[in-house]
Amino acid sequence: MHLFDRRTGLNVLLDDVDVPKARWSRAPRQVSIALTNACDLACPFCYAPKSAAMLDTDRLCAWLDELDAEGCLGVGFGGGEPTLYRRLTQVCRHAADRTRLAVTMTTHAHRFTLELIDALAGTVNFIRVSVDGVGATYESLRGRPFADLIQHLTWIAQAFPFGINCVVNARTVPELDAVADLAASTGATELLLLPEQPAHGRPGASPDTVAALHRWITTYRGPVTLTLAEGDSGSLPTAQPLPGETGLRTYAHIDATGTLRRTSYHSAGEPVDDRGILAALNRLQQKDAP
Numbered sequence: 001m002h003l004f005d006r007r008t009g010l011n012v013l014l015d016d017v018d019v020p021k022a023r024w025s026r027a028p029r030q031v032s033i034a035l036t037n038a039c040d041l042a043c044p045f046c047y048a049p050k051s052a053a054m055l056d057t058d059r060l061c062a063w064l065d066e067l068d069a070e071g072c073l074g075v076g077f078g079g080g081e082p083t084l085y086r087r088l089t090q091v092c093r094h095a096a097d098r099t100r101l102a103v104t105m106t107t108h109a110h111r112f113t114l115e116l117i118d119a120l121a122g123t124v125n126f127i128r129v130s131v132d133g134v135g136a137t138y139e140s141l142r143g144r145p146f147a148d149l150i151q152h153l154t155w156i157a158q159a160f161p162f163g164i165n166c167v168v169n170a171r172t173v174p175e176l177d178a179v180a181d182l183a184a185s186t187g188a189t190e191l192l193l194l195p196e197q198p199a200h201g202r203p204g205a206s207p208d209t210v211a212a213l214h215r216w217i218t219t220y221r222g223p224v225t226l227t228l229a230e231g232d233s234g235s236l237p238t239a240q241p242l243p244g245e246t247g248l249r250t251y252a253h254i255d256a257t258g259t260l261r262r263t264s265y266h267s268a269g270e271p272v273d274d275r276g277i278l279a280a281l282n283r284l285q286q287k288d289a290p
């Protein structure tokens with residue numbers, strides 16, 4: 001039995017409670033949703049599709065209701081850049097008022113104004129800000145002044161619990177100490193390390209870069225919790241809080257065209273039609289069955 005508090009992010013697993021399989025939640029624990037493919041930056045390692053696509057707000061709210069009813073614990077809005085989704089505040093308000101879902105959001109942060117922060121306060125439980133390297137490295141990758149990022153991070157830190165997402169490649173791996181220091185000094189509670197994935201002709205993080213990342217993690221002693229995606233941890237000793245939960249029980253992704261996939265990196269998917277998300281999930285499971 002898994003208890004979860006969206007306000008604090010507290011998870012409690014009661015593993016001596018034997019819940020019959022028929023009562024297990026049918027939805028994935030966490031679903032990421034790309035609200036739009038649009039983005040106003042042009043990061044070289046971006047793997048978001050460059051085709052124009054944006055989710056319909058009524059469909060999206062119906063999906064949130066369905067995920068909540070089927071036991072999903074949280075949704076993560078991303079893109080593209082989610083702040084370019086025109087009805088972002090309406091959707092987050094719907095999730096907060098009509099569902100028990102935790103809402104997280106991954107953003108480059110540059111479009112966060114004090115007005116937007118006011119509008120989202122109380123409806124978004126955690127924000128993930130993309131920061132790859134510091135100073136000139138950040139500026140050359142993201143094409144925006146590092147000082148602007150710091151300003152937006154400061155505003156976000158005053159209103160939301162937040163973490164930092166860092167794409168790790170040959171350029172950014174030497175700056176992990178500086179990124180971790182930035183996370184600590186701005187009040188981030190989590191540093192998510194994302195080895196660059198192959199996309200749009202770029203090969204992704206090399207084995208040497210991944211090895212350097214793993215060495216850095218083993219010597220890290222900072223105060224901010226480090227996290228890695230399930231497939232990126234190699235032989236590192238990681239905490240597996242829910243070992244019985246794997247694959248689509250753990251996580252699924254819906255892209256900005258409304259296609260359900262295992263992750264944003266998987267190309268195979270099932271369109272979410274009028275039958276809903278769980279029906280698409282079942283079709284995807286059957287398609288992948290050996």
Ligand code: SF4
Nearest residue numbers: 039041042043046080
């Ligand atoms: S901010 Fe994110 S979505 Fe936008 S170009 Fe950069 S990596 Fe892609």
